[in-house]
Amino acid sequence: MRLTEDRFYNRFPCIIVPEKGQPDVATRLFLRKMKMGLSLAVLALVDSDPNGLKKLLCELLMIEQDIKTGKDLLGQDFVEKNPRWVKELNLMV
Structure with missing residues (x-):
């Protein structure tokens, strides 16, 4: 400041x-x-x-629940249609 x-x-x-x-x-x-x-x-x-x-x-830092949420999202149709999201989620998980 x-x-x-x-x-x-x-x-x-x-x-x-x-x-x-x-x-x-x-x-x-x-x-x-x-x-x-x-x-x-x-x-x-x-x-x-x-x-x-x-x-x-x-x-x-990601907790176990964050990792589970990321894996769950990877199975969603709207995520699978965006390769950049899939790449980022895979990096996070």
């Missing part, structure tokens, strides 16, 4: 994505699109502790 208050973006063209706690899936996907789709650098300011490293890695 301090970077935004100081209007850091006026001196260094950038997009500032503030977050509190673990970043959500939408934020992670947005940052991935910025990096992969537009070939932009993504920099992160995190705490210097294990939790900060976890945020930096953007690790999304």
Whole structure:
């Protein structure tokens, strides 16, 4: 928030994505699109502790119920008709 208050973006063209706690899936996907789709650098300011490293890695842990849901979705007609969804679900599972 301090970077935004100081209007850091006026001196260094950038997009500032503030977050509190673990970043959500939408934020992670947005940052991935910025990096992969537009070939932009993504920099992160995190705490210097294990939790900060976890945020930096953007690790999304799935519980057994998430895995079951993913497998169930792979059997649905509307998912099978979209190869990209099938690929992503297979990666998740």
